[in-house]
Structure formats: C-alpha cells, structure tokens
Amino acid sequence: MNSEIVVSVCMGTGGIAAGGDMVMKAFQEEFAEAGVANATVVEHSRLHKVGCRGFCARDVLVDISVNGIVSTYQYIQPDMVKRLVSDHCIGARPVSEWLVGDDYHTFHDNQTKIVLGDLGKIDPESIDEYIRVDGYKAAEKVLTTMTPAEVIETVKKSGLRGRGGGGFPTGVKWGFCAANDSDQYYIICNADEGDPGAFMDRSVVEGNPHAMIEGMIIGAYAIGATVGYVYIRAEYPLAVDRLHLALKEAKEKGFLGEKLFGTDFNLKIKVKLGAGAFVCGEETALIASIEGERGMPRAKPPFPANKGLWGKPTIINNVETFANLPHILNKGADWYAAIGSAKSKGTKVIALTGKIRNTGLIEIPMGMPLKEIIFNIGGGIEGDKLFKAVQTGGPSGGCIPQQHIDLPVDYEGLASVGSMMGSGGMVVLDETDCMVNISKFFLEFTQSESCGKCVPCRLGTKRLLEILTRITEGEGKEGDIELLQELAEDVRDSSLCGLGMSAPNPVLSTIKYFRHEYEAHIKQKKCPAKVCNKLLTFFIRQDMCVGCGMCMRACSVNAISGEKKQPHKIDNSLCIQCGSCFDACKFSAVLKE
Amino acid sequence: MLNLNIDGKDVSVAKGTTVLEAAQKLGIDVPTLCHDARLKPFGACRLCIVEIAGMPKPVTSCTTPATEGMVVKTNSERLYRLRKTTVELLLSDHPNDCMVCSSSGDCTLQELAYLYGIRENRFVGEVRDHSRIDHNPFIIRDQNKCVMCGLCVRVCDEVQGVGAIGYSERGFEAKVITPFGHDLDCEFCGQCVSVCPTGALTGSLWSGKPRSEGVVKTDTTCTYCGCGCNITLRTHGDKVIRVESASDNHNRGWLCVKGRFGYEFINSNERLTTPLIRKEKGAPFEKATWEEALDYVAGKFTSLQQQHGSDSVAGLCSARCTNEENYLFQKLFRAGLGTNNVDHCARY
Numbered sequence: 001m002n003s004e005i006v007v008s009v010c011m012g013t014g015g016i017a018a019g020g021d022m023v024m025k026a027f028q029e030e031f032a033e034a035g036v037a038n039a040t041v042v043e044h045s046r047l048h049k050v051g052c053r054g055f056c057a058r059d060v061l062v063d064i065s066v067n068g069i070v071s072t073y074q075y076i077q078p079d080m081v082k083r084l085v086s087d088h089c090i091g092a093r094p095v096s097e098w099l100v101g102d103d104y105h106t107f108h109d110n111q112t113k114i115v116l117g118d119l120g121k122i123d124p125e126s127i128d129e130y131i132r133v134d135g136y137k138a139a140e141k142v143l144t145t146m147t148p149a150e151v152i153e154t155v156k157k158s159g160l161r162g163r164g165g166g167g168f169p170t171g172v173k174w175g176f177c178a179a180n181d182s183d184q185y186y187i188i189c190n191a192d193e194g195d196p197g198a199f200m201d202r203s204v205v206e207g208n209p210h211a212m213i214e215g216m217i218i219g220a221y222a223i224g225a226t227v228g229y230v231y232i233r234a235e236y237p238l239a240v241d242r243l244h245l246a247l248k249e250a251k252e253k254g255f256l257g258e259k260l261f262g263t264d265f266n267l268k269i270k271v272k273l274g275a276g277a278f279v280c281g282e283e284t285a286l287i288a289s290i291e292g293e294r295g296m297p298r299a300k301p302p303f304p305a306n307k308g309l310w311g312k313p314t315i316i317n318n319v320e321t322f323a324n325l326p327h328i329l330n331k332g333a334d335w336y337a338a339i340g341s342a343k344s345k346g347t348k349v350i351a352l353t354g355k356i357r358n359t360g361l362i363e364i365p366m367g368m369p370l371k372e373i374i375f376n377i378g379g380g381i382e383g384d385k386l387f388k389a390v391q392t393g394g395p396s397g398g399c400i401p402q403q404h405i406d407l408p409v410d411y412e413g414l415a416s417v418g419s420m421m422g423s424g425g426m427v428v429l430d431e432t433d434c435m436v437n438i439s440k441f442f443l444e445f446t447q448s449e450s451c452g453k454c455v456p457c458r459l460g461t462k463r464l465l466e467i468l469t470r471i472t473e474g475e476g477k478e479g480d481i482e483l484l485q486e487l488a489e490d491v492r493d494s495s496l497c498g499l500g501m502s503a504p505n506p507v508l509s510t511i512k513y514f515r516h517e518y519e520a521h522i523k524q525k526k527c528p529a530k531v532c533n534k535l536l537t538f539f540i541r542q543d544m545c546v547g548c549g550m551c552m553r554a555c556s557v558n559a560i561s562g563e564k565k566q567p568h569k570i571d572n573s574l575c576i577q578c579g580s581c582f583d584a585c586k587f588s589a590v591l592k593e
Numbered sequence: 594m595l596n597l598n599i600d601g602k603d604v605s606v607a608k609g610t611t612v613l614e615a616a617q618k619l620g621i622d623v624p625t626l627c628h629d630a631r632l633k634p635f636g637a638c639r640l641c642i643v644e645i646a647g648m649p650k651p652v653t654s655c656t657t658p659a660t661e662g663m664v665v666k667t668n669s670e671r672l673y674r675l676r677k678t679t680v681e682l683l684l685s686d687h688p689n690d691c692m693v694c695s696s697s698g699d700c701t702l703q704e705l706a707y708l709y710g711i712r713e714n715r716f717v718g719e720v721r722d723h724s725r726i727d728h729n730p731f732i733i734r735d736q737n738k739c740v741m742c743g744l745c746v747r748v749c750d751e752v753q754g755v756g757a758i759g760y761s762e763r764g765f766e767a768k769v770i771t772p773f774g775h776d777l778d779c780e781f782c783g784q785c786v787s788v789c790p791t792g793a794l795t796g797s798l799w800s801g802k803p804r805s806e807g808v809v810k811t812d813t814t815c816t817y818c819g820c821g822c823n824i825t826l827r828t829h830g831d832k833v834i835r836v837e838s839a840s841d842n843h844n845r846g847w848l849c850v851k852g853r854f855g856y857e858f859i860n861s862n863e864r865l866t867t868p869l870i871r872k873e874k875g876a877p878f879e880k881a882t883w884e885e886a887l888d889y890v891a892g893k894f895t896s897l898q899q900q901h902g903s904d905s906v907a908g909l910c911s912a913r914c915t916n917e918e919n920y921l922f923q924k925l926f927r928a929g930l931g932t933n934n935v936d937h938c939a940r941y
Contacts, residue, residue: 277763294760299636299656452741452760452767453637459682462765463716483715490678493650493671494639501650 005089008063010120012052012206013199013238018059019077024049026081034085048129051207052199053120054361055107058100061120064088074100103379107358110376112339112365114347115323119207124242127249130210136255138329139217143261151222152178155325157333159345164190164281164318165393165422165498167344167411173315177223177305180313187225188309188316189216190286191232191239194278195394196445198425200349201319203361205232205239208323209246213269215322217255218329220267223315228269231286233276243271278449281423282497283308283316285451296451297497318423320349341367344410348421354391354428355382366410370400373409374428385430389513393422395442395449396502398509399435418509420502434531435514436521439506440468446503457500460491464507473534476522485511533577536592540581542567544589551581551590597663606659613641613654616667623667624676624708626683626701626790627742628655631845632751635743639679640705643667651675677709685716686765687791688737695733696792698805702740703791723768729777731797731854732786736768739793745769745785752847753784783853787837787846798854799827799835808834815852819915820844822852833859894930907934 007027011020027047053061058074064084065071071094073084080098087093122129130136142151156171177185189212193201204212216228232240247269250256258266272290279285280295287309289295308314324346328336337345344366350373353359357379364373370390374380381387389399392409398419400407407413411421429438447461467484470476488504488511495501511518520526527535540551540560545567552560552568559575562568570581582590594605599616606615611634616623626638634655642651646664651672654665666672684706691697723736743760746769750756757779761770771777786794808827815822815836823842827835836856840846858864868886869878881889897905908930910922919937926935 279763296760299634299653301658448764450764450767452763452765453743454639455637455679455682455740456639458741458765458767459686459716460678463682463685463718466718487678487716490675494642494675494679496636496639496653 004065004067006063006065007047007089008050008065008120009047010051010053010059010061011049012056012203013236014052014056015059015061016238018056020060022078023060023062023076023081026078027085030081030085031089034090048123049125050121051119051124052203052361053207054111054116054203054363055104055358056360057358058104061100063120064094066092072100072104073098074104103358106379107360107362107377110372111363112347113363114327114339115204115211115320115349116207116361116363117327118211119203122208124207124209125245127210127246127253130208131253134330135210135326136214136250136253138326139214139221139255140261142218142329143221143263143265148178148222148224151218151329154329154333155222158328158336159333159340159343160321160324160328160336161344161411162317163320163324163348163423164316165396165420167421170317170321173305173317174219174222176303177313177315180306182313184227184310184312185223185225186309186312186314187216187220187223187228188286188290188314189228189230189322190281190283190316190318191230191236191243192274192281192286193236193319193423194233194276194281194449195423195425197353197427198351198394198423200351200361200424202236202239204319204323204349205236205243209239209243210250211323211326212319213246213250213256213322215317215325216269217260217267218325219315219317219322221265223313225315226266226268228267229272229290229309230269231272231274231280231290233274235276240271240273247271277451278445279451279497279499282499285497286316287314294451296453297499299496320424339365341408341410341413343412348409348424350409350424350426352378352426352428354426355385355430355433356380356428357382364409367408367413369406369408371405373426374405378428381428381430383430385432387428388431388433389429389435391419391427391429391438391442391506392425393420393502393505394425395445396420396499396505397422397425398505399429399438399513400509401513403513418505418512420505432529432531434472434527434529435510435517436468436472436527437529437531439510440465440472442506443468443503446499450499450503454494454496454500456491457495457497457503460487460495461500461503463487464491464504468507471518471521472527472532474521474525474532476518476525478522480522481511481515481518530592533579533592536577537572538570538575538577538579538581538590538592539572540568540570541589541591544587546587546589548586550584550586554580554584556580595659595661595663597659597661597665599665600667610659611655612643612645612652612657612659612663612665615659616643616654616665621667623654624705625655626705626740627744629744629748629788629840631840632744632747632788635747637741637743640676642672642675644669644672677711680705680709681711681714682716683740684711685714685718686720687740688720694738694792695795695800695802695804696789700792701790719765721765721768725774727771727776729781731781731783731850732777733795733797733800734777735793735795737793738791739769740791741767741769742790743769744788744790745794748784748788749779753780753782755779755782758785781850781854782848783850784847787848787853796835796854798857802834803829815848816913817849817851817855818912819919821915822848824848824852826856831860898930903931904934906930906932907936910935910937912937912939 009024060076062073062076087095118133152171152174160170161167191201274280277295280289282297284298285295304314340346347363347365349363352362389401391399404417414421443465447465450457452458488507492504520528547565557574559571560568596605602619604615604619624640626640627635636653636656641654643654644651644666727734746758808829811826815824822844824836824838826833833856838846838848867880870881871878894906908926910919923935
C-alpha cells in the first residue's frame with residue numbers, strides 16, 4: 001500500500017530563528033535513514049518549507065500529513081524528529097504529547113484568512129505550489145479578458161483600501177493615476193515595513209511572494225505600468241532571497257517580462273533594497289530613495305499618482321494590498337465587499353504582540369471588536385494580569401484603554417479614539433506597563449527616525465521626548481502635561497509628512513486616557529506601574545533574602561552590603577535606582593516601591 | 594488665469610503659481626525661512642503655512658499650487674501659534690550669540706524671534722554641538738547655527754550644479770555635511786553663503802568687519818568678466834569689506850568665487866593706479882598719465898608699421914572687458930591699424 005506523507009516545516013524568519021532549518025535537516029536525515037527500512041514511505045513522502053502561519057510563539061511548528069490527515073506539532077526541536085518519523089510517519093501513531101492544543105485552534109479558527117490563507121501551506125520557493133492553489137489565474141483572467149478600466153472598477157467596487165496605513169481606496173487611487181496622459185507609468189510595492197514589532201509584510205513576502213507579484217501584475221495592467229519596483233528593506237534577507245527567486249521563476253513561466261500570457265502587455269519588476277530608514281515607508285521619501293536621493297519626503301501635492309517616480313504617474317501600494325488583489329479578481333468584488341464593516345472592507349493582517357498569551361500574525365475581518373482579538377484569538381493577558389491598553393498602528397498610533405475594548409477594529413473605529421490602523425501593529429499592554437514610559441519608548445523611535453527635514457518633527461519630537469524623559473526621571477514640573485499637549489498638537493498640525501503628523505499620537509492618547517499616571521509621576525513622584533526606576537525606592541525583604549550576594553555583585557555603586565548567608569541591605573543614599581539588583585535576585589527578595 | 598481669495602482679497606494668477614506667490618502678489622507678508630523664489634519649493638521650515646477652506650490641516654503655501662476658487666487665510670490665531678512654536682523650537686537649538694554673530698541684522702531667524710517676541714523659551718533642552726572647524730579659505734561654517742532650511746544644499750545642486758554638500762544623520766542629529774565630513778573643498782562660489790538665512794555660513798573675509806554701523810552700500814558692476822554681474826559693495830570708510838548681489842538683478846544675485854570673494858585687490862598696496870611706461874630696455878617702469886601712455890603707444894604703433902608693415906603689430910584684449918569693449922578693440926585693430934592680428938585671453 002502506498003501511503004502519502006507530507007511534512008511541512010515552518011521556515012519563515014521566526015521559524016528559522018527557533019531552529020526550523022535544523023528541524024528540516026533532521027527530517028531529511030531521518031528519512032534517508034528510514035528509507036532503507038521502508039522504501040515505500042520515502043518514495044511518497046514530501047518534505048517542504050512553508051512560510052509563517054502566524055503562531056510564531058509556538059515555533060518550530062511542523063505539520064505531518066499521512067494519507068491526508070494533518071496533525072500539527074509545536075515547539076519541535078531536531079532531537080524530537082527521530083520519534084516523529086518512526087512513530088507518526090512510519091508507524092502512523094501521532095505523538096500526542098507534542099501536538100498543538102485547543103488554544104492553537106482557537107487562535108486560528110477565529111480568524112478569516114485571505115492574504116494569509118496559503119501561508120504555511122505552500123512552499124514559497126516553488127512557483128508550481130502557488131500555481132497549484134490557483135496562482136496567477138487572476139492575472140491571466142485580467143490580462144486576457146478584462147480592460148484596465150474594468151479592473152479599476154472591480155477594485156473600486158470591492159472597497160479595498162490601502163493596507164500600508166493611509167487607508168485610501170485603492171481603486172480610486174488607480175483611477176487618478178490612469179487618468180494622467182503620460183508616456184510612462186510606474187507601479188511600486190512598498191515592502192519597507194519599519195514599525196517596531198511589525199512583521200506582516202515580511203511574512204507575506206517570505207511565505208507567499210507570488211501573491212504579491214500577481215497583485216502587482218494586476219495593478220500594473222490597470223494603470224498601464226510597464227516597469228515595477230519592489231522597495232524592500234535589506235534587513236529582511238530571507239524575504240529578499242525568496243522575492244528574487246519568485247521573480248525569476250515568474251519570468252521563466254512568462255508571467256513577467258514581455259508579452260505576458262500571450263498579450264501585448266509587458267512588465268518588468270525590479271527590486272530596490274532600502275537601507276532601513278523608517279521614513280522611507282512614506283511614499284514620497286520612498287520615491288526619492290529609489291531615485292538615488294536621500295529618503296526625505298516631499299510636499300504633496302503633487303501626489304505620486306500624478307507625478308511620482310522620475311516625475312511620472314506612479315502607484316505605490318503595500319504588500320498586503322497587492323496580496324489581496326488576486327483573491328478579489330478571482331472571486332469578485334461583491335464577495336470581498338461582503339467581508340468587513342460598513343466603510344472598511346475585507347480583512348486586515350495584524351501583528352499581535354505584547355503582554356498577550358498568543359503572540360503572532362493574525363488576519364481578522366475588518367470591524368472585529370478589540371476584545372475578541374485580544375481575548376479570543378490572543379488568548380487573554382499573559383500571566384492573568386489585568387489588561388491596561390492596546391497600542392495600535394505602530395509608533396504613530398495611539399493607546400486604547402479598557403473603556404474602548406468593544407471598539408471595532410477598522411479605519412474609522414481606531415481613528416475615532418485617537419489611534420490608527422497603520423500597517424497593523426498591535427501591542428497589548430497590561431497593568432505592569434507604565435503609560436508615560438510607553439509614550440517615551442515610541443517617541444524615542446520616531447525622534448531618531450525623523451528625517452530631519454522639517455522643524456516640528458526634527459525638533460518637536462526631540463523636545464517631546466525630553467519632557468517625557470524628565471517626567472519619568474522624577475524631574476517633571478507643574479505644567480508639563482499642558483506643555484506636552486500643546487507641543488504635541490503643534491507637531492501634529494504643522495509637520496510635513498505622516499511621520500511627524502502621527503508621531504505625537506502616543507503622547508496625546510496616553511494623556512487623554514491615562515492622565516492620572518502622568519500626574520502621579522509629576523506630583524507624587526511615583527510610577528504607579530513601578531516601571532520608572534528613578535521614582536522607585538529599592539529595598540531587600542529580610543525574610544526572603546538568603547544572602548547569596550547576587551545583588552551585591554550586580555550593584556555598580558556598592559550600595560548593597562551584607563555578610564554571606566545573612567540578609568543584605570541597600571543603602572538608599574548611594575542607590576542610583578538602576579534596577580540591577582531587582583533583575584539579579586532569584587528569590588524575589590528585592591522589592592521596589 | 595486662476596481666481597482665488599486670500600485674506601478677503603481677490604487675486605488672479607497664472608496656472609502653476611503657488612499660494613505663496615499669489616499672496617506676495619497681493620503684498621501679503623507670509624513668513625518663510627527655507628523659501629527662495631529662485632529655487633524649487635522645499636516645504637521644510639513650515640512657517641509659510643496657511644489655512645485653505647476645505648483642507649483639514651494647514652498647508653505650506655510655498656508648495657501648494659493655487660487652484661480656482663481657493664479661499665486662503667494667511668493669518669489666524671492657530672497659524673500664529675504654530676509659527677511661534679516653530680520659531681521657538683528653532684531657537685531652542687540655536688546659540689544665543691547674536692551680539693557677536695557676523696549675520697546679526699541680516700538674519701531671518703533673528704528677525705522672526707523679534708517679530709514673535711520670543712524672550713523665554715518653553716523648550717529649553719539639548720543643543721547640538723558641532724565643534725569641528727572647517728579649514729577652508731573662504732567660508733566659515735558654524736553648524737550650531739544651521740536651521741536645516743536646505744537652501745545651501747539646493748543652491749549648490751540646482752544652480753551651481755556642484756553638489757558639494759548634502760545631508761546626513763537623522764532626527765535631531767541631522768545635519769548638512771560635506772562628503773565624509775571632510776573640509777569643504779569646492780569651487781567656493783559662495784552661493785551657499787549668500788542664501789543662508791542665519792549665521793551658519795558666513796564669509797571669512799568679512800568676519801569681524803563692521804556689520805551695519807558706518808557701512809555704506811554702493812551698487813556697481815563686477816569688473817571680472819564680460820558678464821557684468823550686478824554687485825553691491827559694502828564699504829566702511831575707504832575700504833571695501835564685503836560684496837553681495839541682490840536677487841532681483843539680471844544675474845539673479847548669483848556670483849562666482851571671484852566676484853564674491855576676490856575684492857581684496859581694491860585696497861591692495863600693490864594695485865596699479867596709473868599707467869606705467871618702461872622707456873628703454875632694462876629701465877624701471879615710470880608712472881605716467883593716460884595721455885602720455887596712449888600717445889606713447891600710438892607713436893610706437895605708427896613707427897613700427899611704417900618700418901615693417903601693418904601686420905607688424907598685434908593686439909591682445911581681455912575677458913574682463915565687456916563684449917562692446919572687445920568689439921571696439923578688434924575694430925581699432927582691423928579698421929584703424931589694418932591688421933587681423935587681434936586675439937583675446939579667453940581663447941587660451
């Protein structure tokens with residue numbers, strides 16, 4: 001009897017970091033060895049790489065399918081492979097203690113996967129795998145049976161909006177671009193994902209690069225572009241490699257290059273590596289960077305759709321937007337428009353991180369309440385702590401408190417509470433997070449990533465950061481909150497590009513919802529979440545201390561004293577509140593108040 | 594033509610005109626720091642922001658094209674507050690040394706600080722410290738005073754076509770820099786100095802020289818070449834202390850290194866002030882009047898041509914003369930002296 005065995009090993013960046021490549025190697029070796037004993041199994045088994053399936057916290061994830069029955073294993077390491085092969089692949093007895101639990105299914109079952117649908121299922125390094133799941137059918141249909149105007153109309157009707165952060169209706173933008181009379185049009189895919197903690201676009205490029213390329217072909221045809229660029233950051237080496245491979249394969253199949261699908265339409269796609277400037281995610285800065293200039297935003301208008309790359313009409317969409325397109329063109333605008341909320345259609349890919357049980361990459365229908373994302377898909381707060389807030393939209397977004405936990409996650413919903421969709425970052429914060437410190441953290445990022453061109457962003461974010469630092473270090477003054485608010489509003493209202501306009505969001509939203517925390521820092525000189533060390537007093541509980549001396553060795557200012565195996569003490573007149581003793585103590589004897 | 598309304602006044606402008614230009618046409622003063630009508634709009638200083646009906650946020654008038662029916666406000670409480678914050682932010686990272694700055698009285702930032710009455714600064718904080726001294730013969734670069742308006746970088750690129758400077762670093766550390774941070778090594782046209790709105794770029798030749806007290810400005814023409822650029826000499830007593838050029842001149846205010854920095858010969862002791870004649874071989878030069886000198890040359894030409902024919906003489910003219918002067922010179926030789934032996938230093 002021939003049994004069909006398929007083993008899929010998660011080999012996105014997260015999977016590889018967790019040891020995915022070694023697990024893969026172990027499987028190959030085990031199969032080679034087992035091949036002698038059971039040739040039938042080997043002959044019909046396939047072993048392949050898959051991209052990120054979202055649940056990165058459980059990597060290395062491995063799917064083993066025997067005769068079509070799939071079992072998923074979590075936390076797999078190379079030394080576990082021998083047993084998986086012998087018991088499951090050969091013996092057909094799944095190793096139950098290593099299988100994923102119910103929470104894995106809760107995580108996945110509450111999602112609606114369009115963009116991430118094929119991630120984790122197909123081998124990103126094989127175009128045939130993509131073709132097997134109807135890949136390039138949409139592009140073929142568009143090029144051979146539809147006019148560009150029909151394509152734009154379909155995308156308009158689907159209600160698809162830009163997933164890079166702006167949320168501008170994609171079809172409308174294409175329409176603006178196509179309306180120009182020009183000898184050349186360009187299409188650009190923005191894969192310059194730069195938000196801290198965001199990995200949506202990277203995962204798509206790593207896990208299913210052809211979906212993005214197919215989307216670009218559709219977009220290029222709609223606006224009449226014959227040259228496309230993928231602007232991707234060089235810090236994504238795996239994504240870059242898979243992208244290059246995918247472009248090569250697509251060209252060999254005749255999906256790129258000249259006379260696509262036997263039509264007169266030509267499209268060449270070039271890859272441009274970004275050097276890691278956050279501001280290059282802003283479309284005019286991105287264009288400047290492709291042109292070889294310093295990545296600095298330009299004033300709009302003119303909008304890139306009218307005057308973009310090399311002064312020609314240009315469309316820039318992000319990876320997720322492009323990856324949606326094949327599905328929309330295959331299944332129709334009405335199908336897509338039926339998913340989501342009133343003004344935000346379709347799904348959104350979200351990088352769910354922070355103090356949450358199930359961190360990972362998820363895809364939800366627009367309009368899903370925050371609560372469901374955090375407590376159903378995310379599995380609630382880690383360690384059963386209390387939920388405090390959720391930060392959405394990356395460093396430019398805002399913090400949303402408990403009172404808005406039922407808020408629908410779509411463009412309008414998030415904007416209504418002073419946050420934004422952004423590219424889809426979601427950081428969950430619990431009771432141990434200090435909101436002033438969180439605000440400072442994001443300002444540190446935006447301040448150092450400002451291109452320096454316009455005054456409010458270059459200097460305003462710097463001064464905001466200085467005031468926040470002052471407050472967290474106990475130097476806050478009466479009037480600092482009002483000053484922060486005024487300056488934040490001025491930076492928001494007078495900056496040149498989206499970076500400066502949105503950089504004050506974390507400050508404004510935390511003041512709005514957590515003003516009492518600011519006041520505690522400034523007036524009582526206390527950090528309620530016990531995060532800001534300069535506002536805390538460190539001491540050692542005499543009944544807990546075993547006198548191991550770890551804290552004493554960690555202290556850089558010799559503020560701790562005590563005999564061996566006797567309780568130690570901290571001299572607070574010497575202590576500089578660095579927190580090293582707290583981190584060093586293995587017996588929870590160091591307390592901070 | 595496009596019709597728009599700015600601060601309650603109607604104005605018609607050609608397509609392609611910016612809102613700032615339209616406001617200026619009405620005589621409305623909109624503050625700017627990074628704008629220069631001779632360069633492409635940049636939109637960095639955010640001072641020229643205006644409110645346009647239907648737009649949610651203020652926009653920079655220097656970069657926004659005028660459209661039909663646009664209703665613009667160049668002044669409001671909100672705009673005043675935003676502009677004041679911007680000026681205050683700039684001053685929070687600027688040395689407060691106007692007393693000893695060679696651009697005092699000529700500085701846009703100083704003027705803005707005065708106009709917005711900024712005495713106390715709400716944003717006192719870290720200030721940049723670019724202590725590196727650039728060793729070059731003509732331009733003093735004091736980067737602590739740079740407001741990152743980008744005028745120097747743009748003039749070097751757009752007008753001079755040199756690109757000797759660019760930007761580096763990000764955020765607060767962003768700065769204008771030479772390649773690899775080396776000393777400036779360019780053609781030293783000084784266009785960057787002429788557009789710098791603060792004391793970040795100044796001419797070393799006028800450092801420590803009088804700024805305004807007793808300084809007289811005289812418009813004249815540069816004598817270095819036939820272009821005849823309009824220049825303004827700043828003099829103090831009988832000394833020329835600085836050369837500048839107004840942007841509404843035929844040369845649009847642009848000068849070359851010679852015109853801008855090559856003026857020290859005027860007050861040089863070695864400068865010739867009368868013609869000199871060497872009457873015999875090996876004899877020293879003797880001072881002469883123009884009449885004596887011209888008579889001497891005319892006499893020599895005549896005698897040489899009588900002895901050796903008309904082609905025995907030749908004339909060499911100078912690129913420092915105007916086209917008209919050069920025309921007359923060749924006319925003198927061809928028609929007057931009957932020879933084609935006439936040439937010009939710029940041919941070499």
